[in-house]
Amino acid sequence: MDINKQEGEGRIQVQIRIRPTEEENSCISATETQIILPKTGNSYTYDHIHAATASQQEVYEKVRPIISQFLRGINGTILAYGQTNSGKTHTILGTPEQPGLIRQSATDIFAFINSETRKQFRLTATFIELYNEIIFDLINTNNKPQLRENFTSFFISGADEIEINSEDELLNLIEIGNKNIHFRETIMNQHSSRSHALFRLNIEINNTKDLLSDKKLVATLFFVDLAGSERFSLISSNIQSEKEGSNINKSLLTFRKVVQALSLQQLKQQKMIIKKVGKNESGKGKDEKCKDVKILYDSIDSCLTSDEKVKDFEEDTKDHMFHTEKANQQ
Ligand code: ADP
Numbered sequence: 001m002d003i004n005k006q007e008g009e010g011r012i013q014v015q016i017r018i019r020p021t022e023e024e025n026s027c028i029s030a031t032e033t034q035i036i037l038p039k040t041g042n043s044y045t046y047d048h049i050h051a052a053t054a055s056q057q058e059v060y061e062k063v064r065p066i067i068s069q070f071l072r073g074i075n076g077t078i079l080a081y082g083q084t085n086s087g088k089t090h091t092i093l094g095t096p097e098q099p100g101l102i103r104q105s106a107t108d109i110f111a112f113i114n115s116e117t118r119k120q121f122r123l124t125a126t127f128i129e130l131y132n133e134i135i136f137d138l139i140n141t142n143n144k145p146q147l148r149e150n151f152t153s154f155f156i157s158g159a160d161e162i163e164i165n166s167e168d169e170l171l172n173l174i175e176i177g178n179k180n181i182h183f184r185e186t187i188m189n190q191h192s193s194r195s196h197a198l199f200r201l202n203i204e205i206n207n208t209k210d211l212l213s214d215k216k217l218v219a220t221l222f223f224v225d226l227a228g229s230e231r232f233s234l235i236s237s238n239i240q241s242e243k244e245g246s247n248i249n250k251s252l253l254t255f256r257k258v259v260q261a262l263s264l265q266q267l268k269q270q271k272m273i274i275k276k277v278g279k280n281e282s283g284k285g286k287d288e289k290c291k292d293v294k295i296l297y298d299s300i301d302s303c304l305t306s307d308e309k310v311k312d313f314e315e316d317t318k319d320h321m322f323h324t325e326k327a328n329q330q
Pocket residue numbers: 018019020052082083084085086087088089090091
């Protein structure tokens with residue numbers, strides 16, 4: 001498949017992956033886009049449904065346009081949402097034998113960068129974890145990253161941002177981060193079901209044909225393995241987990257509101273929700289909560305303007321590799 005192909009472009013897509021089960025009779029049936037609950041006959045429609053038999057490669061093909069857009073300078077975010085054990089980590093990260101979305105995208109990203117001689121790319125990555133509103137650097141565990149805010153956005157300071165020059169370097173970074181996730185798992189009970197893992201890639205694209213120009217595109221791609229979506233009442237057995245549970249729930253609820261507003265094109269409402277996350281309940285001052293939503297702020301916020309940004313850049317560079325058709329804005 002051509003990496004430049006903009007198949008299935010859309011601002012937000014919700015895809016379902018059905019987890020394989022050993023039971024013979026599944027309680028749901030599904031088409032390519034609809035889940036049907038046989039008991040009630042109710043059906044739910046999504047952008048795509050991956051059957052339980054879907055391979056890691058098949059799932060990747062359906063999110064590949066996001067990687068392709070990132071390489072054209074458009075921000076993207078891939079979130080895995082679901083209960084603990086539903087297959088989020090398997091889908092996002094996977095294993096070297098069964099590579100998930102991050103590992104598979106590494107191959108595509110460097111195939112593209114190495115084939116594109118008329119542009120210069122600089123790729124960097126951070127890999128962090130958010131546990132109970134505290135940020136951990138999964139690359140350098142000595143760091144104590146903080147979420148900071150400027151006039152227009154939120155950003156993380158104090159986490160290592162590593163320059164990546166090859167597919168192997170990217171895979172190596174994932175291994176280091178993954179080892180630290182497992183290490184933290186061994187010292188904290190049920191840790192991974194209560195933390196969000198965020199792998200962030202940053203790309204700078206320069207046009208080598210026009211070295212005098214300082215015009216460059218910058219884009220961010222997030223892969224997010226969210227905490228388990230099970231209800232807080234199911235996981236709270238003591239005060240500490242109640243605190244964890246309410247933080248997870250608050251964040252997931254805010255995500256839902258932002259995504260709903262985005263999908264309904266309610267630009268004003270979407271901005272209001274994200275901005276409100278930055279205030280405490282009385283509407284004044286700063287609220288330390290919902291760091292995950294804040295970390296993703298730029299990526300969510302700028303998808304409304306990034307199509308125009310790229311169009312501008314492309315018109316300047318007249319690059320035949322990229323599609324010049326107006327990107328799907330809705
Ligand atoms: P989560 O991150 O949502 O808690 P995991 O990704 O860790 O769940 O999946 C739980 C277990 O099920 C893991 O052992 C994983 O390898 C396995 N698993 C999940 N989805 C699949 C799948 N589609 N095919 C094969 N094994 C899967």
